[in-house]
Each structure stands twice: as structure tokens, then as C-alpha cells.
Amino acid sequence: MTNMGLRRSVVLKRRPSGEPTPDDFSVVEDSVPQPQPGEVLTRTIWLSIDPYMRGRLREEQTYAVAIQIGEVMTGETIGEVIASGSPDFVPGDMVSGARGWQSHSVSPAAQLHKIPKGAAPLSAYLGILGMPGATAYAGVTEICKPKAGETFVVSAASGAVGSVAGQLAKRMGARVVGIAGGPDKCLWVQDSLGFDDCVDHRSLDLRRELQAACPNGIDGYFENVGGAVQTAVFEQLNPFARVAMCGMVSQYNDKTMPPGPNLGFVVGKRILIQGFIVTDRLARFTEWRAMAEPLVADGSLVYREDVIDGLENAPDALTGILSGRNFGKLLVKVANEH
Amino acid sequence: MTNMGLRRSVVLKRRPSGEPTPDDFSVVEDSVPQPQPGEVLTRTIWLSIDPYMRGRLREEQTYAVAIQIGEVMTGETIGEVIASGSPDFVPGDMVSGARGWQSHSVSPAAQLHKIPKGAAPLSAYLGILGMPGATAYAGVTEICKPKAGETFVVSAASGAVGSVAGQLAKRMGARVVGIAGGPDKCLWVQDSLGFDDCVDHRSLDLRRELQAACPNGIDGYFENVGGAVQTAVFEQLNPFARVAMCGMVSQYNDKTMPPGPNLGFVVGKRILIQGFIVTDRLARFTEWRAMAEPLVADGSLVYREDVIDGLENAPDALTGILSGRNFGKLLVKVANEH
16 A cells, blocks of 8 residues: 555656666655545556667757656546546546556546456556557557558567557458567567567677568558667558657667668658557557457467566666567556555 | 651660769661551650660669660650551651650550640640659659748759759748759749749758748758759658658769668658659649649749750760759750751
């Protein structure tokens, strides 16, 4: 049980230079706040750790506001309502929201979404049934659009987004090849997720292994990592290939960006490269959740979680996800469910 | 007048290394062939010189077959029918087709398109009313989709494609900024084409001049050149910008491709980068010609031609277009119209 009198929060102490470390954050305590009318008090049970969080620590911003020094880190959470000033929620309700790295939070009721009881484990609503799953769904169905007989490649294939993207492309009839780091992840991607093949990006000759796994070239690519993996995949894209640019985690800690691929091939091969952020497509969340809940419940869609215990370990978890240390959807267990 | 007994053709003598030179080609002569039933004999009047031709000289190919040593160079032409084995054509008809670098050609009737008499000058059907115009039309309306109030940038702005792309975007209500090589071209782009601004890519600080010309960032980019121009434009793209990748002429002579831009920005800014080749979209040709003919006739759409006399000068013309020596749509006058 959490301490009902004190709230713990993880705040940014200083902007990391390169790889973030736990020293870049502090844990602070204050009193658990009380909800005003229209507000809801929750205790956090699960906190999601995602690569995009590294971008929030940079001074310069693209699509979201930077976290300021002393501010609580942002993050998606699942919590239990423990006091409510809103007629829409009662104590005991389980809710998802972007409530940040803290043990308790008071939120306007409109910022929370009730989670149905019993359809799937609570934590799945931060992974396959949450933002990562909806991201995979949007990128695959709106950008890559894999067709039967085509070859679809996804990097970070064992991760929260990549594992769903590949399973979706497989259901759409494509030959699906994952790229992951190390033999354990590759084996799981093939054996448990059912991908047709998985290439270890740490292998000595990534290009040749990818060629062997994709003898007919690559028609759709779901990009999560960038760097050498991107180079190898881009070289093997077929005419009219579609690239969903979801993330480039390999460079999130870089101070200056390395050069990228010469884009001459994009013209001759009529390549589509499309960046996207799932929060632009909120309608897809609801759609995806309704579609995926029964498939998760009956085991047709598979997922794997990597659980770190304790809010104070969230900073180290973030360091880990940026270097690929996690294996599956990375979660911090902030408190017990019951 | 052409010699009616002999046909001259420009054939590839050897693959150029770097910049092509006239020594990479030979002029050969044979007898003017006679059309068989279903075929048409034309004498070439105009030959179009376009940057894509450099790609045909490479051994490795992307979307079109390489020209072989000894083979006649491909190219779009306008000619006059001088003998016909087809009921669809009679001597005196003016036709367009991809008949190559030669003074005469025999073609299956289905490969020729009749040009209406009097609607516009013949040569316009190789430029603004031909492949370059249709290319601009497809890229602007299907990919860049400029909206009123947005900023649209086009490189090689005084060229056959760029000049049309910018005028189209202007008609769609965008603020239009060209990028061209040298003050003469820039002045013409502003004064005659009516672009809002034009930046000289040879200026000492391209990035800053582009910033000054695009104070609200860039929402649509029509890419014809690549290299440093691409880098400067990409840095200033707004969220949700659309990039039509039409060509990268600055590197067509390169033996190895230079590195390109790091693509991290594509994710956060949700950029669309789309390569295209207008011959994939043949329906757009007809559509464009019908739309543009009256606008060319009444002077609403402006174009400029750079005419080189004599088929034997086609190789040097190709060298010139790859270094930006031409000013306007580059044409070789192979013979007189009458």
C-alpha cells in the first residue's frame, strides 16, 4: 500500500547530457492533495516508460513542451480513484491518464479514462491496449498499409510498439521480418509473436542478414530506431515502399545528430516517408482498443511486459529503454493493485 | 531542312564518369527508315533535354532501363509526320512522343500523340504543356497541396518544372519562394513568374536568406536539386509539411552519394516525404494539358525557353542542364517547323 499521507514525485533536477542517469532526477515528497469539485484523486498503480520521454528532457522542442527543471516528469499512468469530486468517477474506479511520475495525482475528470474491469489486465492499457498499441495500429494501417504477399519490416520488434506493428502486418497477410537486439529477443519475436523471421541488429553483417530474410526486398517499414538499421533497411526498399517514421531511439541521447541517408532513392523508387505522432489521431485510440480488447483476451495478440518495481527506479528504467535493456513493454509498478 | 535521305542519331559511346561530355556520345547516320503498316515516320523538330537523362546513362537502374552502349539516347520529342502507315495520322500532323535523340524515327502509331494546331507554340508541348508541366502539376496538387496562407518553396525555380510548380502554388493561394542559381534567374522568377521571393542558392548564407524569405517557416517543398539546398529547406520545415521529391539534380553526376539529412525531424514534425515519377500518373498529363492550354494561351501561365540549335549539340546541352547553365526549359531545335 502507498502511504496515504505523503505523495512522492520524480522531478527533473538537471537536463541530461547524453544518456540520462538517475542523478538527473530527484524524488520529492509533499502531502497528498485533495480533489476540488470536478477533480479526481488517484493513486498511481502503473507508470509507463517510453522512449519519447527522452525528447521531453531537451531544451529545444518539436511537438511537445519541454519539461522544466523542478517539474514532475510526464508519463502515462494507470491509477485507482481514491476520492472524487466528479459524478463521473467513484473510489475504486480504475483510470488511465497522463498523470506523470508520481504516486498520487489530482486531475480534472475530463483528463481521465475509465478502464473496463476484467477485459484485460490493467497494465495492458499502458501497452498493447494503450498508446503503444494505438501507435502501431495507426502507423501500420494508415502509412505502411501492408498487403498480402508483401514484405513488412519493423525495428525494435520486441518492444511495445514494434511487437504490435508486426503482429498487425502479419494479420494483414504480409511476410513480417523483425529487427531486434540479441538472440533472446529475436527468438521470442519469431516463436511467440509469430514473425516470419527476425534479424539481430548486433550481427556483424546486418545488411546481408536482412537481405537473406527479405529475398523479395522490403515494401513496408515501421521505423523505431534509425541509425545503421535505417541505412540497411532503406537500401533494400522496393519501389513504392511506405515508411512509417515512428521514432529513432538510437539517437535520442545524441548531442548532435549524425548524417542520414542520401534521399536520391526516394525519387526513383517513389518512396513514401511519413512521420507521425499518435496523439494527433485520438480517434484511433478508441477504435484500436475496441478492436484489440477481444484479441488480447483470447490470446490472438501477444504481448510481453518488463516490470520494474518502485517509482524511485523510474529514472533508471528510462536509461534502460534508451539502450534497449528492457525486453517487452517497460512498466514501473508504483503500487499494488489492491 | 533536314536531309530526307539520311537519318542522324546520337548514341551513347561510353558511360560518363562524373559530368557527361560530348565525347561520351557519337553522331551516327543511316538511311531514313520507311514505316510499315501501323507505323508512322516523323521528322524531329524539337528535342527536350531533361535532368533525368543523366540517370539513364548509369549502369545501375532504378525505375527505367539503362541506355546501352551504341543505343540511341532516349528523349521526348515533337515531330512532323512525313509518311504514315496508320489511318490515325497523315503527313503534316504534329506529334509528341519519346522518340529519342534522332532526326527521324519510325514509331508504332500508339506511341504518338497528336498536338492540336494553334493552341500554343509547338515547343510548349515539351515544357509547360508536356512532361515537365505535368510533373509540376502532379507534385503540387497530389503531394505538396499548398493552402492559402502557407509558404511553398521550390528549388530550380526558373527551370521547366520549378517555374510551373511555383506558379501553380501561387494560384492556390500560397506564399511562394523560389530558389535559383544567380541574380538573373532570381529576378526573372520574381518579376516574370510573380513569385513572392527568390533566394540565390549561391549566396554566402543560404540558410539565413531562406529564413528571411520564409519568416513563417515552410509548409510545402518541391524538391528538384538536393544537396545544400535540401539541407537548408529541411531545417525550416514546419510541422505537417509536405515534400514532393521530384529530383536531386545536384548529385546526378556524383559517383558516390553524399550523406543526407538526419531524419529525426520527420517524426516530431510529422513530415511527409514522397518521391514520384510523373509517368506513373499518365492520366494527369491529359488533365493538365486541358487545364493549362488556355492559361498558356492567355498568358496567365508564363514560361521561358532556352533553345540550342542542332542535334549534334544535344550532348553539350545535357552537360549544361546538369550544372544549371540553361535558363528556362532547355530544348534542342533539330529542324525547322516548316
